[in-house]
Amino acid sequence: xxxxxxxxxxxxxxxxxxxxxxxxxxxxxxxxxxxxxxxxxxxxxxxxxxxxxxxxxxxxxxxxxxxxxxxxxxxxxxxxxxxxxxxxxxxxxxxxxxxxxxxxxxxxxxxxxxx
Numbered sequence: 001x002x003x004x005x006x007x008x009x010x011x012x013x014x015x016x017x018x019x020x021x022x023x024x025x026x027x028x029x030x031x032x033x034x035x036x037x038x039x040x041x042x043x044x045x046x047x048x049x050x051x052x053x054x055x056x057x058x059x060x061x062x063x064x065x066x067x068x069x070x071x072x073x074x075x076x077x078x079x080x081x082x083x084x085x086x087x088x089x090x091x092x093x094x095x096x097x098x099x100x101x102x103x104x105x106x107x108x109x110x111x112x113x114x115x
Contacts, residue, residue, distance in 0.1 A: 016090070016091060016094055018066070018067045019067050019068075019069065019087050019088075019090075019091055020091070021067075022063055022064055022066075022067045022069060023069075023091075025060070027050075027052065027056075027057075027060050028060050028063065028064055030050075031046060031057070031060055031061060031064065031070075032064065032069060032070070032083065032088075034046055035070060035081060035082065035083035036083050038082075038083070040073060040080040040081060040082045041080060041081055042078050042079070042080050042081075043057055043058055043061070043078075043079065043081075046061070046081065061081055065081075067087060068084055068086065068087045069083070069084060069087050069088065070082060070083055070084060071084055
């Protein structure tokens with residue numbers, strides 16, 4: 001089974017995993033932070049202040065686009081990228097759920113130890 005096939009299977013079983021993986025890169029986190037302002041930005045604008053090439057930034061943006069964190073809008077010859085908060089909001093809900101489970105487990109452990 002190819003690496004890509006395994007990745008696709010993992011994404012189907014754990015749909016949050018690709019979003020976590022995409023956000024696990026410092027460059028992509030930086031791009032998301034730049035796009036969180038709500039203003040669509042071109043690749044040129046997103047490359048400003050970076051040591052990376054436009055091609056490298058484009059590669060990171062396409063990965064963010066595949067997991068739904070950003071989407072692009074074509075304006076003439078230029079692609080402009082916009083942030084989509086929905087996947088991040090879903091991640092927050094998931095993390096809140098996991099946190100609640102840990103809180104409950106710790107509470108049960110505390111009750112057990114104190115009895």
